[in-house]
Amino acid sequence: xxxxxxxxxxxxxxxxxxxxxxxxxxxxxxxxxxxxxxxxxxxxxxxxxxxxxxxxxxxxxxxxxxxxxxxxxxxxxxxxxxxxxxxxxxxxxxxxxxxxxxxxxxxxxxxxxxxxxxxxxxxxxxxxxxxxxxxxxxxxxxxxxxxxxxxxxxxxxxxxxxxxxxxxxxxxxxxxxxxxxxxxxxxxxxxxxxxxxxxxxxxxxxxxxxxxxxxxxxxxxxxxxxxxxxxxxxxxxxxxxxxxxxxxxxxxxxxxxxxxxxxxxxxxxxxxxxxxxxxxxxxxxxxxxxxxxxx
Amino acid sequence: xxxxxxxxxxxxxxxxxxxxxxxxxxxxxxxxxxxxxxxxxxxxxxxxxxxxxxxxxxxxxxxxxxxxxxxxxxxxxxxxxxxxxxxxxxxxxxxxxxxxxxxxxxxxxxxxxxxxxxxxxxxxxxxxxxxxxxxxxxxxxxxxxxxxxxxxxxxxxxxxxxxxxxxxxxxxxxxxxxxxxxxxxxxxxxxxxxxxxxxxxxxxxxxxxxxxxxxxxxxxxxxxxxxxxxxxxxxxxxxxxxxxxxxxxxxxxxxxxxxxxxxxxxxxxxxxxxxxxxxxxxxxxxxxxxxxxxxxxxxxxxxxxxxxxxxxxxxxxxxxxxxx
Numbered sequence: 282x283x284x285x286x287x288x289x290x291x292x293x294x295x296x297x298x299x300x301x302x303x304x305x306x307x308x309x310x311x312x313x314x315x316x317x318x319x320x321x322x323x324x325x326x327x328x329x330x331x332x333x334x335x336x337x338x339x340x341x342x343x344x345x346x347x348x349x350x351x352x353x354x355x356x357x358x359x360x361x362x363x364x365x366x367x368x369x370x371x372x373x374x375x376x377x378x379x380x381x382x383x384x385x386x387x388x389x390x391x392x393x394x395x396x397x398x399x400x401x402x403x404x405x406x407x408x409x410x411x412x413x414x415x416x417x418x419x420x421x422x423x424x425x426x427x428x429x430x431x432x433x434x435x436x437x438x439x440x441x442x443x444x445x446x447x448x449x450x451x452x453x454x455x456x457x458x459x460x461x462x463x464x465x466x467x468x469x470x471x472x473x474x475x476x477x478x479x480x481x482x483x484x485x486x487x488x489x490x491x492x493x494x495x496x497x498x499x500x501x502x503x504x505x506x507x508x509x510x511x512x513x514x515x516x517x518x519x520x521x522x523x524x525x526x527x528x529x530x531x532x533x534x535x536x537x538x539x540x541x542x543x544x545x546x547x548x549x550x551x552x553x554x555x556x557x558x559x560x561x562x563x564x565x566x567x568x569x570x571x572x573x574x575x576x
Numbered sequence: 577x578x579x580x581x582x583x584x585x586x587x588x589x590x591x592x593x594x595x596x597x598x599x600x601x602x603x604x605x606x607x608x609x610x611x612x613x614x615x616x617x618x619x620x621x622x623x624x625x626x627x628x629x630x631x632x633x634x635x636x637x638x639x640x641x642x643x644x645x646x647x648x649x650x651x652x653x654x655x656x657x658x659x660x661x662x663x664x665x666x667x668x669x670x671x672x673x674x675x676x677x678x679x680x681x682x683x684x685x686x687x688x689x690x691x692x693x694x695x696x697x698x699x700x701x702x703x704x705x706x707x708x709x710x711x712x713x714x715x716x717x718x719x720x721x722x723x724x725x726x727x728x729x730x731x732x733x734x735x736x737x738x739x740x741x742x743x744x745x746x747x748x749x750x751x752x753x754x755x756x757x758x759x760x761x762x763x764x765x766x767x768x769x770x771x772x773x774x775x776x777x778x779x780x781x782x783x784x785x786x787x788x789x790x791x792x793x794x795x796x797x798x799x800x801x802x803x804x805x806x807x808x809x810x811x812x813x814x815x816x817x818x819x820x821x822x823x824x825x826x827x828x829x830x831x832x833x834x835x836x837x838x839x840x841x842x843x844x845x846x847x848x849x850x851x852x853x854x855x856x857x858x859x860x861x862x863x864x865x866x867x868x869x870x871x872x873x874x875x876x877x878x879x880x881x882x883x884x885x886x887x888x889x890x891x892x893x894x895x896x897x898x899x900x
Contacts, residue, residue, distance in 0.1 A: 318696075322696075323696075324696045324699070324700065372876070372880060375880065376879070376880075379883075381695060381696055382642045382695065382696065382699065383879050383883070385642070385644075385696060385699055386832065386836065386875060386878075386879050387875070387876060387879040387880070389829060389832075389872075389875060390871075390872040390873070390874070390875025390876040390879065391872065391875075391876060392872070393829070393868050393869065393871055393872030393875065394868075394869050394872035394873060394876070395872075396868065397865050397866065397867075397868035397869035397872060398869055400865040400868070401864070401865045401866060401869070510707075513703055513704060513707045513825060514704075514707075516700040516703060516704055517700075517704040517707075519700065520693070520697060520700055520701055520704065550715060553711040553714075553715075554708050554711050554712070556704075557704050557705065557707060557708035558708070560701070560704055561689050561705070564689050564692050564693070564701065565689065565692075568692040568693060
């Protein structure tokens with residue numbers, strides 16, 4: 282068997298693939314966090330719970346309504362996005378005049394509620410979710426075996442990330458959004474309905490989290506705690522990337538996924554902590570983050 | 577902006593100082609009499625968490641820094657005290673002192689990183705650093721992994737007083753708690769505490785007055801972390817247990833909740849908040865995961881409608897009745 286640096290190539294590429302998959306989810310989630318933060322100045326602690334809600338929506342659609350993966354991919358982000366809009370209208374919108382830390386505390390409380398309710402309902406163990414029939418099987422690439430579904434997740438999340446980037450950086454709607462991030466009062470004066478834009482932005486960010494949740498369902502199992510630990514890693518990703526740029530969030534997400542995968546090959550003991558260690562180093566060298574600007 | 581976050585700030589007018597002294601005397605009496613009314617271990621648990629919450633409040637309430645990673649100091653202190661008491665045979669006072677000293681170093685290292693960013697970033701960074709400590713505790717050889725360190729001997733205080741007796745242990749915890757509380761009181765009302773409040777209210781102005789704000793924030797972070805370590809170490813001796821629960825992020829969330837319920841930036845708020853939350857956990861323990869839901873709901877209610885907390889609201893009532 283071939284080896285690179287004393288590691289079998291099979292294992293190396295296998296871990297790199299897992300790294301890319303994890304990176305896809307880091308990118309999707311940190312992208313949603315960055316979009317929400319840009320306009321609302323709130324770190325959405327509920328993001329992990331909303332990712333879990335997406336996965337559970339897919340699971341419930343399949344078991345209760347018989348609707349499969351592709352329907353879930355469509356329905357879950359919209360449904361969870363609507364709950365996000367309700368949260369924004371009923372709760373978050375009353376906190377904008379206060380210190381931003383209250384938004385963090387509120388969303389933390391919401392995450393506890395959502396995760397607690399699902400743990401009561403479904404227990405702590407994971408529920409399996411099947412890979413859609415169109416994407417079972419895999420390709421033999423010669424140097425490794427690539428399951429179709431995993432290839433789909435990587436491609437799909439890249440497409441979603443780039444589409445989001447395009448929408449925000451290159452379209453007129455995105456222009457309004459960026460302008461409102463810089464100076465909401467002025468944009469409001471130009472006749473743009475900024476409060477509605479804020480609401481829809483939150484719904485969109487939450488929808489992205491739910492989309493990630495649906496895509497994650499066949500890979501990791503569907504469990505109430507699936508988002509809780511993930512979100513902390515995503516926070517570290519956000520600190521490393523800095524929240525100044527959309528492209529930065531995408532690059533950092535995928536990059537850190539790969540680094541984590543490599544760590545699993547060469548020094549498995551540190552694979553849980555490597556992202557936090559990188560965060561510490563980045564904070565020492567470039568406190569604003571790799572792509573961030575000091576405000 | 578920051579003024580909105582701290583509605584119940586402890587002011588230092590003569591009248592307020594007098595009422596604070598009375599409140600402290602009341603608390604000492606309550607601590608002295610509590611073992612007659614409630615189970616001593618329960619009262620000790622309340623005191624450990626109250627000290628933890630007071631230490632946390634020193635940072636958010638008086639320094640304006642929201643740490644979401646204080647479990648690393650509490651849990652770290654618990655592990656260090658448990659290990660030194662069980663494996664190295666330290667006497668209880670040495671074990672707690674050792675734990676406190678080590679968490680001071682941990683707070684210095686993490687504080688140097690965390691104070692490089694402000695506001696929301698500060699919260700995320702402390703959370704991530706605490707998660708790192710959590711994974712370390714999960715994997716390190718001396719922490720016992722999922723089991724934690726169990727059957728920690730309480731030992732003999734100064735080699736003389738046997739703390740296996742719950743009442744002796746209670747006296748020890750009471751001294752630690754009241755001593756820690758007085759220390760925080762002193763810090764808050766010292767010139768250092770005043771500068772800290774100035775930084776909280778308006779950091780650029782404090783900088784322009786010539787204060788090295790980073791150093792003040794770091795010292796506040798280290799003090800807060802150290803006293804949290806003291807609380808955690810004491811808690812490990814009380815329960816004879818140090819486990820992953822103590823370092824988990826949900827513990828960091830719990831101490832935020834205690835402080836928020838009691839009243840951010842009030843001296844006695846965290847004590848009241850800790851008593852309320854620990855009591856609630858005790859009564860709701862059989863409900864399992866619903867405890868999390870209830871805690872989340874309290875978070876939401878506090879943030880939406882009750883931002884001053886119990887002590888802050890009482891203080892406001894008191895002030896409204898007696899116009900100055």
